[in-house]
Amino acid sequence: MGNSCQNGTYGNNYQNSNRFQNDRFASRYVDGNDTEDCYSGSSRASLAGALRQGLNLKSPVLGYKTPNVRELYTLGRELGQGQFGKTYLCTEISTGCQYACKTILKSNLRCVSDIEDVRREIQIMHHLSGQKNIVTIKDTYEDEQAVHIVMELCAGGELFSKIQKRGHYSERKAAELIKIIVGIIETCHSHGVMHRDLKPENFLLLDADDEFSVKAIDFGLSVFFRPGQVFREVVGSPYYIAPEVLEKRYGPEADIWTAGVILYVLLTGVPPFWADTQSGIYEKVLDGRIDFKSNRWPRISDSAKDLIKKMLCPYPSERLKAHEVLKHPWICDNGVATNRALDPSVLPRLKQFSAMNRLKKLSLQIIAERLSEEEIVGLREMFKAMDTKNRSVVTFGELKGLKRYSSVFKDTEINDLMEAADDTTSTINWEEFIAAAVSLNKIEREKHLMAAFTYFDKDGSGFITVDKLQKACMERNMEDTFLEEMILEVDQNNDGQIDYAEFVTMMQSNNFGLGWQTVESSLNVALREAPQVY
Numbered sequence: 001m002g003n004s005c006q007n008g009t010y011g012n013n014y015q016n017s018n019r020f021q022n023d024r025f026a027s028r029y030v031d032g033n034d035t036e037d038c039y040s041g042s043s044r045a046s047l048a049g050a051l052r053q054g055l056n057l058k059s060p061v062l063g064y065k066t067p068n069v070r071e072l073y074t075l076g077r078e079l080g081q082g083q084f085g086k087t088y089l090c091t092e093i094s095t096g097c098q099y100a101c102k103t104i105l106k107s108n109l110r111c112v113s114d115i116e117d118v119r120r121e122i123q124i125m126h127h128l129s130g131q132k133n134i135v136t137i138k139d140t141y142e143d144e145q146a147v148h149i150v151m152e153l154c155a156g157g158e159l160f161s162k163i164q165k166r167g168h169y170s171e172r173k174a175a176e177l178i179k180i181i182v183g184i185i186e187t188c189h190s191h192g193v194m195h196r197d198l199k200p201e202n203f204l205l206l207d208a209d210d211e212f213s214v215k216a217i218d219f220g221l222s223v224f225f226r227p228g229q230v231f232r233e234v235v236g237s238p239y240y241i242a243p244e245v246l247e248k249r250y251g252p253e254a255d256i257w258t259a260g261v262i263l264y265v266l267l268t269g270v271p272p273f274w275a276d277t278q279s280g281i282y283e284k285v286l287d288g289r290i291d292f293k294s295n296r297w298p299r300i301s302d303s304a305k306d307l308i309k310k311m312l313c314p315y316p317s318e319r320l321k322a323h324e325v326l327k328h329p330w331i332c333d334n335g336v337a338t339n340r341a342l343d344p345s346v347l348p349r350l351k352q353f354s355a356m357n358r359l360k361k362l363s364l365q366i367i368a369e370r371l372s373e374e375e376i377v378g379l380r381e382m383f384k385a386m387d388t389k390n391r392s393v394v395t396f397g398e399l400k401g402l403k404r405y406s407s408v409f410k411d412t413e414i415n416d417l418m419e420a421a422d423d424t425t426s427t428i429n430w431e432e433f434i435a436a437a438v439s440l441n442k443i444e445r446e447k448h449l450m451a452a453f454t455y456f457d458k459d460g461s462g463f464i465t466v467d468k469l470q471k472a473c474m475e476r477n478m479e480d481t482f483l484e485e486m487i488l489e490v491d492q493n494n495d496g497q498i499d500y501a502e503f504v505t506m507m508q509s510n511n512f513g514l515g516w517q518t519v520e521s522s523l524n525v526a527l528r529e530a531p532q533v534y
Ligand SMILES: Nc1ncnc2c1ncn2[C@@H]1O[C@H](COP(=O)(O)OP(=O)(O)OP(=O)(O)O)[C@@H](O)[C@H]1O
Pocket: 016, 027, 079, 080, 081, 082, 083, 084, 085, 086, 087, 100, 102, 135, 151, 152, 153, 154, 155, 201, 202, 204, 217, 218, 219, 220
């Protein structure tokens, strides 16, 4: 997954100019003058701070040195343009694989908060990378002029241009697409991220011939949120912005409103809140009346209208949540029923985990420790959100407390979850959590696997032996019993030691991945179902 590259699929109808004719509004701080917004607002850095920091074109953004992107990639033609820079087709010199490189010019970053936004965009891309329908980030680079984000190439062009070409979608097609889009929202929300800039042009297709190969690409306005946290910055794009955002008091529910607008557009080809001017659009949004009468509507099913009404509900607390949208009959009955519930057959496997090969557990911790800060910030946010008492551990009680808000959890499942995530104490600490939650795509990266292997194989002989394992266990204060058995489980050619290939097979073997992924998704459910305080 993720490391095979698609060659030659690059579409020739790639255009960035296919937009709604009137959709020319910037998708940033839409309530006024940019420069002012740069320095105002409680969460924004102060002007004094910006000056103290002595902003100039050469200020580091990433905070660490990187190789020069041009030594590793050949930059090709422009794929698209955004507010801060351009995205180019690029080819990795060592492999010939094609990627997209989003180049953000530092001269366009005018204040500290612009720099913070870029950092956060990268952190959030790492946090969500590898999730379904979300673009995979590969690496980041920085030079004097720019920050470069190298990511998966979406060669199929914008979802938006497809909509425009068709005029509108059939209900069935619309249902399938909105299921993908709301699935993306569910992924974001369950990972503690609010997207804030959902709109068709921020969804690309991997493959022009597959209109369901959708990828969310632009997390430039996304933020981490905690349950109950109230946001006040007015950001988004006019047609898609929720009324509570305009009223400067909102949370993740705003993303659902936006998806409701997208659904309306998919079915009718026009936005639900429409006017010639920005302020005219805002008036319509705040008014909230939805037109179901125009000549397009008689042909559209009542079930579709019902869903739109519930997604465009003016009261955020009454609006459907992402998982509720996915359960709505219009989505399910259109033959795309979702099945996000925990697969019951997975639960017994969770139990196996506690007895899981300690070598895997240890390797996982080693890999987790090696991840860069920007890769794990998102997980840290999730952990903090669950750690309600601020004690740096998540207790059984905290997980159990979350149960009240979810029908998904049964007591026995929470027990399994705790047992799986933790074998000795009755709490999950940060190290255990991150080892549990680090997603497979990160673990599978060659450099991490190699590093973990080398950790055990200190003399570089190419094998992990009982002796070496014993040393590693001592170093880490881990039990060193049953080491022979541990090797036996992994040793495929019965030579009593583990070579790199055997090690990789162990790390990638299914029982392991499934176990941890289930832990991760269960924790996500818990987070998603946490109380919303408004
Ligand atoms: N992974 C990708 N594959 C192909 N094209 C891409 C990719 N990422 C971005 N693009 C192209 O570059 C354009 C700009 O990218 P993006 O939206 O991330 O930039 P931005 O500066 O955040 O723009 P905005 O002004 O919308 O905030 C996209 O609309 C798209 O056409």
